[in-house]
Amino acid sequence: MELGLDKQHLIALAHYRMPFGKYKGRYLVNLPEPYLVWFNQKGFPTRRLGEMLRSMHEIKVNGLETLILKIQKEFPVNKP
Template identity: 65%
Template sequence: METLPNNKQLIELAHYKMPYGKYKGRYLVDLPLPYLVWFRQKGFPEGKLGNYLNTMLTIKDNGLEPIIRKLQKEFPLK
């Protein structure tokens, strides 16, 4: 798994929204865990979205969602 190299990218992850599908427009942190697991089984999309979905699955698996929600509040999009 690719790690996030800097704070800017972590803040971007906190505000990244699903661009398509049933959950279009939802923050990745708000996606249900079974949906992320399904992506892992089927294969994450290429590029940034796939990396962010994989990272979010790891975050949720480890109960770290409060950190992402804190980032959303402390670093709102301008």
């Protein structure tokens, strides 16, 4: 399966936080896998959030969370 993820998308994904709900403020990589599986079954939200959750679901299902954690460390967010 080809994910088609580029470098900038992976960096953005590594730093994307859940904007609402019980897990508001958590990095998507820190969401429980069953939560992402639920979204996969019920349908992902539209737009960027849905794209990010779908990508994170694929990453977690394939056991690649360490890749995202490494990206978080190597490419920190620059805040003004």
